[in-house]
Amino acid sequence: MEIRQAIHSEHAKQLDTQGLRDQFLIEKLFIPDQLKLVYSHLDRIILGGALPVDKAITIPKSLNQQTGTDYFLERRELGTINIGGPGSITVDGTRYAVGTHEALYIGKESRDVRFESDDPAKPATFYLCCAPAHQAYPTRKVKLEEASPQTLGDAANSNRRTIYKYLVPDVLPTCQLLMGMTRLEEGSLWNTMPCHIHDRRMEAYFYFDMAQDSLVFHMMGEPHETRHLVVRNRQAVLSPSWSLHSGVGTGSYTFIWAMLGENQTFSDMDHIAMADLR
Numbered sequence: 001m002e003i004r005q006a007i008h009s010e011h012a013k014q015l016d017t018q019g020l021r022d023q024f025l026i027e028k029l030f031i032p033d034q035l036k037l038v039y040s041h042l043d044r045i046i047l048g049g050a051l052p053v054d055k056a057i058t059i060p061k062s063l064n065q066q067t068g069t070d071y072f073l074e075r076r077e078l079g080t081i082n083i084g085g086p087g088s089i090t091v092d093g094t095r096y097a098v099g100t101h102e103a104l105y106i107g108k109e110s111r112d113v114r115f116e117s118d119d120p121a122k123p124a125t126f127y128l129c130c131a132p133a134h135q136a137y138p139t140r141k142v143k144l145e146e147a148s149p150q151t152l153g154d155a156a157n158s159n160r161r162t163i164y165k166y167l168v169p170d171v172l173p174t175c176q177l178l179m180g181m182t183r184l185e186e187g188s189l190w191n192t193m194p195c196h197i198h199d200r201r202m203e204a205y206f207y208f209d210m211a212q213d214s215l216v217f218h219m220m221g222e223p224h225e226t227r228h229l230v231v232r233n234r235q236a237v238l239s240p241s242w243s244l245h246s247g248v249g250t251g252s253y254t255f256i257w258a259m260l261g262e263n264q265t266f267s268d269m270d271h272i273a274m275a276d277l278r
């Protein structure tokens with residue numbers, strides 16, 4: 001499993017383009033028929049992808065070497081949103097059908113997890129976020145209609161969007177993982193602007209549904225020391241708690257956000273006045 005160290009903001013601001021990309025960008029998350037995971041020391045989040053095409057993908061036993069536990073989810077919870085075709089996830093013998101843009105929360109102490117696609121021609125594509133957990137909450141599927149929606153922004157500011165909160169306390173209990181998907185309206189290209197930080201939680205953004213030659217300029221850094229990352233389709237960004245996180249696309253895109261940290265209060269954000277951005 002690839003490891004990313006935590007990084008101080010004073011170090012991050014010295015980095016050049018490649019240095020920033022090495023620290024914060026995850027370029028490849030999906031390898032056919034393999035589980036790809038990246039372990040970050042930012043609140044010990046693990047991000048990953050499972051793209052089952054010709055065979056099922058399972059969580060290998062050897063992963064417990066990284067977690068120092070008997071099995072991977074012994075002290076962890078796992079959230080996933082399927083951005084591909086219809087598929088299923090079998091958790092300790094119970095099969096959950098997981099369609100496009102449906103989420104599955106997999107509780108702590110789940111031992112056997114198996115990802116499958118219904119049709120190899122339209123494979124299910126599971127984006128995964130995994131967090132340390134202290135309590136075994138029930139495994140549960142969440143459909144798009146069950147996610148808690150919040151529409152923000154307007155066309156005049158090119159930031160009209162709906163935030164679908166799938167794994168949040170209003171919908172189901174989790175130990176610390178918060179996860180959802182934000183969809184922009186046609187013509188709106190800015191997410192999360194006006195922007196914010198939240199010192200109490202780290203965050204990860206995963207951009208998808210982008211045209212081949214389309215880019216997102218993902219904004220990061222402390223509000224007075226902003227930087228950007230050029231992000232392509234199906235790439236993820238790690239956002240430490242000191243970093244703002246916002247993006248603008250050269251074309252349409254959707255993204256999945258996930259947060260871990262002190263609290264599960266989505267609205268606990270420190271908004272940054274436009275005048276304070278540098």
Ligand SMILES: O=C(O)C(=O)C[C@H](O)C(=O)CO
Pocket residue numbers: 152161163182191192193198203245257266269
């Ligand atoms: O478009 C947005 O605004 C978001 O999706 C915001 C993220 O969910 C976020 O940064 C939550 O802290």
Ligand SMILES: [Zn+2]
Pocket residue numbers: 196197198203245
């Ligand atoms: Zn945020």
